Amino acid sequence: MGIKVAKTGNEAFAEGMRQINPDVVAAYPITPQTEIVQIFSQFVADGLVKTEFIQVESEHSAMSACIGASAAGARAMTGTSSQGLAYMWEMLYIASGLRLPIIMAVVNRALSSPINIHCDHSDTFGARDSGWIQIYSENVQETYDNLIQGVRIAEHPDVRLPCMIMTDGFILSHCLETMEMLTDQEVQEFIGKPPERENLIKSAIEGNPITIGALDLQDYYFEHKRQQAEGMKNALKVIPLIGKEFGEKFGRYYSFVENYMIEDADIGIVVIGSTAGTGKEVVDNLRKKGIKAGLLKIRVLRPLPVEEIRDSLKNLKVVGIMDRVEGMNAFCGPLYSEIATCLYDLEKKPILTDFVYGLGGRDVKIEDIETIFNDLLKILEKGKKEFTLKYIGVRE
Amino acid sequence: MPSIRELAKRESRFVSGHRLCAGCGAGIVMRLVLLAIDKPVIASCSTGCVEVASTIFPYSSWKVPWIHSAFENSASTISGIEAAYNVFKREGKIEKEIVFVGFGGDGGTHDIGFQALSGAAERGHNVLYICYNNQAYMNTGIQRSGATPKYAHTTTSPVGKVIPGKIQWQKNLVEIMVAHGIPYAATSIPGRWNDLVNKVEKAIKINGFKYIEVLSPCRLGWPHEPELTMEISRLAVETCLWPLYEVFEGKYKLTYKPKEKKPISEWFKLQGRFRHLLLPQNTQLLEEIQKEIDRRWENLLRKCEEI
Numbered sequence: 121m122g123i124k125v126a127k128t129g130n131e132a133f134a135e136g137m138r139q140i141n142p143d144v145v146a147a148y149p150i151t152p153q154t155e156i157v158q159i160f161s162q163f164v165a166d167g168l169v170k171t172e173f174i175q176v177e178s179e180h181s182a183m184s185a186c187i188g189a190s191a192a193g194a195r196a197m198t199g200t201s202s203q204g205l206a207y208m209w210e211m212l213y214i215a216s217g218l219r220l221p222i223i224m225a226v227v228n229r230a231l232s233s234p235i236n237i238h239c240d241h242s243d244t245f246g247a248r249d250s251g252w253i254q255i256y257s258e259n260v261q262e263t264y265d266n267l268i269q270g271v272r273i274a275e276h277p278d279v280r281l282p283c284m285i286m287t288d289g290f291i292l293s294h295c296l297e298t299m300e301m302l303t304d305q306e307v308q309e310f311i312g313k314p315p316e317r318e319n320l321i322k323s324a325i326e327g328n329p330i331t332i333g334a335l336d337l338q339d340y341y342f343e344h345k346r347q348q349a350e351g352m353k354n355a356l357k358v359i360p361l362i363g364k365e366f367g368e369k370f371g372r373y374y375s376f377v378e379n380y381m382i383e384d385a386d387i388g389i390v391v392i393g394s395t396a397g398t399g400k401e402v403v404d405n406l407r408k409k410g411i412k413a414g415l416l417k418i419r420v421l422r423p424l425p426v427e428e429i430r431d432s433l434k435n436l437k438v439v440g441i442m443d444r445v446e447g448m449n450a451f452c453g454p455l456y457s458e459i460a461t462c463l464y465d466l467e468k469k470p471i472l473t474d475f476v477y478g479l480g481g482r483d484v485k486i487e488d489i490e491t492i493f494n495d496l497l498k499i500l501e502k503g504k505k506e507f508t509l510k511y512i513g514v515r516e
Numbered sequence: 517m518p519s520i521r522e523l524a525k526r527e528s529r530f531v532s533g534h535r536l537c538a539g540c541g542a543g544i545v546m547r548l549v550l551l552a553i554d555k556p557v558i559a560s561c562s563t564g565c566v567e568v569a570s571t572i573f574p575y576s577s578w579k580v581p582w583i584h585s586a587f588e589n590s591a592s593t594i595s596g597i598e599a600a601y602n603v604f605k606r607e608g609k610i611e612k613e614i615v616f617v618g619f620g621g622d623g624g625t626h627d628i629g630f631q632a633l634s635g636a637a638e639r640g641h642n643v644l645y646i647c648y649n650n651q652a653y654m655n656t657g658i659q660r661s662g663a664t665p666k667y668a669h670t671t672t673s674p675v676g677k678v679i680p681g682k683i684q685w686q687k688n689l690v691e692i693m694v695a696h697g698i699p700y701a702a703t704s705i706p707g708r709w710n711d712l713v714n715k716v717e718k719a720i721k722i723n724g725f726k727y728i729e730v731l732s733p734c735r736l737g738w739p740h741e742p743e744l745t746m747e748i749s750r751l752a753v754e755t756c757l758w759p760l761y762e763v764f765e766g767k768y769k770l771t772y773k774p775k776e777k778k779p780i781s782e783w784f785k786l787q788g789r790f791r792h793l794l795l796p797q798n799t800q801l802l803e804e805i806q807k808e809i810d811r812r813w814e815n816l817l818r819k820c821e822e823i
Contacts, residue, residue: 172599177635181592188596323581324556333584334571
């Protein structure tokens with residue numbers, strides 16, 4: 121079994137990458153850059169991995185080189201953050217459209233402008249419709265565990281989609297936490313050899329030419345997109361299987377969401393990432409006071425685990441969504457839209473309200489989440505909401 | 517180098533059925549480049565005429581493994597493929613030698629793809645990059661590019677009452693690639709098959725990043741009569757607008773010297789995009805172009821130690 125170590129989120133990502141030992145890594149240090157790749161560079165320089173490391177000249181080329189490598193049959197990985205992810209945008213859709221199981225470690229950070237290097241989720245939320253599987257982490261342990269599971273999920277023959285694993289910028293990426301690291305052998309055994317798929321190098325060797333990325337007009341594009349959508353649907357079946365297998369082997373079980381005191385709760389919050397830790401503390405305090413509070417943590421946003429979200433929230437009376445993104449739609453944040461979509465078809469559903477918080481790394485404290493629960497309690501008393509969106513922790 | 521007879525016997529790896537225009541230079545370039553390589557090839561291609569005309573799903577003209585991902589990244593895509601090959605080879609998973617070729621038009625190479633190209637060249641991937649330069653964004657409707665010649669008419673640099681076409685000089689990308697310190701850079705044309713085949717054969721024997729830019733006449737955008745493709749590409753060489761040369765490990769060599777340098781007006785008069793330059797009121801513009809071509813030609817001769 122693994123050993124207890126102290127690692128930052130960046131180190132956990134880099135160590136995970138070392139143990140996965142990918143064939144190709146292509147990465148670029150855009151501002152804000154992540155430490156992941158520089159730690160990994162040292163592993164390459166010390167001969168600890170077999171990886172061909174391509175120090176590309178941009179994030180656009182990082183994803184392009186990963187696409188080339190993956191299409192050539194390699195296990196390809198990269199890491200990025202914020203502007204770097206934004207610069208990759210075009211290639212994100214191409215990676216998923218070509219059904220290439222690329223793995224990307226992402227440190228969630230705010231998007232410019234104004235320029236800011238700290239945590240919020242606006243970078244990856246913007247990429248939520250790009251056809252990538254999205255898995256978010258609450259702490260350093262999950263960051264590491266999710267990365268390793270991500271390889272199996274992405275490469276599963278029924279899925280064959282790229283996968284991005286998230287950790288919160290600074291809050292997790294730069295903070296030392298105790299975690300359990302698996303042995304190199306355990307990781308290798310868990311991920312196994314990549315399942316065989318058609319690729320350029322195999323095609324060149326066998327003299328059986330394939331064309332990848334052809335022009336796909338009105339008569340075929342739709343069918344190919346439909347197949348891609350099926351891959352994402354299949355991820356709904358594969359993700360819990362991999363999470364269960366991981367749990368059976370290593371003792372930490374994973375699925376789409378984490379329910380915290382939600383089963384009998386009247387009021388609850390929905391969160392993503394490290395804020396879940398703070399939120400659980402608040403829930404504990406409220407429970408001590410006899411208030412039936414709960415918390416739903418979204419681990420997987422893509423595919424959207426509609427059934428699990430419904431099951432978790434259907435019996436609640438009031439739910440506050442915590443959005444670490446401003447949706448700029450003059451109404452609500454994007455997580456609110458996602459959750460509201462899940463609940464719309466239920467006959468009996470909770471009152472929903474949205475709280476946008478923590479933009480650009482603004483600290484979220486226990487008192488902030490208490491404020492949210494106080495609002496939820498007021499809504500519970502009145503039986504109706506007086507606002508759909510409230511900003512938490514901003515000077516106005 | 518193979519004779520034309522031997523070359524004709526080789527299996528074509530860019531096959532007919534594609535939908536490039538009659539008289540398109542690019543199809544000839546693709547076919548010749550692949551004929552010149554008698555090893556397994558993996559090719560990447562930027563978005564552009566060749567990509568859209570040769571791979572309309574479920575058809576493909578490519579009898580080599582081929583990938584297109586986007587407009588600006590043929591060079592970085594082929595970098596990733598070459599890296600995958602290197603790791604597999606190092607691990608003993610494969611032994612066969614594979615030649616990696618990146619294709620791009622002038623837009624995907626000079627303009628939007630320049631960053632990826634420059635990065636791949638600097639990193640020194642073992643790749644041959646072929647730019648088929650038709651001097652504008654022909655696939656999207658003849659918009660000007662950084663490779664469009666001065667005073668050429670395009671749809672975004674139209675000849676008007678006050679502006680006589682594109683007002684900037686074309687970028688000299690071959691020289692920029694030479695400045696990267698890559699081991700081999702060259703120019704070529706479809707109209708001299710032996711020149712192109714020779715250069716491709718030579719390039720693939722060299723380890724590192726190689727760049728060949730082939731002037732590729734576009735009957736639609738230049739426009740010219742489709743049967744003039746080969747002649748018009750040769751005339752670009754005879755007028756010294758498009759000299760044939762190579763730079764191997766920093767040493768310049770003229771690979772063809774015109775017996776008699778023809779005036780640039782000879783090249784212009786076969787193409788609609790320069791028609792305005794032949795009008796009496798534009799003599800000054802024509803002279804300006806001729807002067808610059810002369811200057812560049814002399815510069816090159818000096819570099820090639822011809823004068």
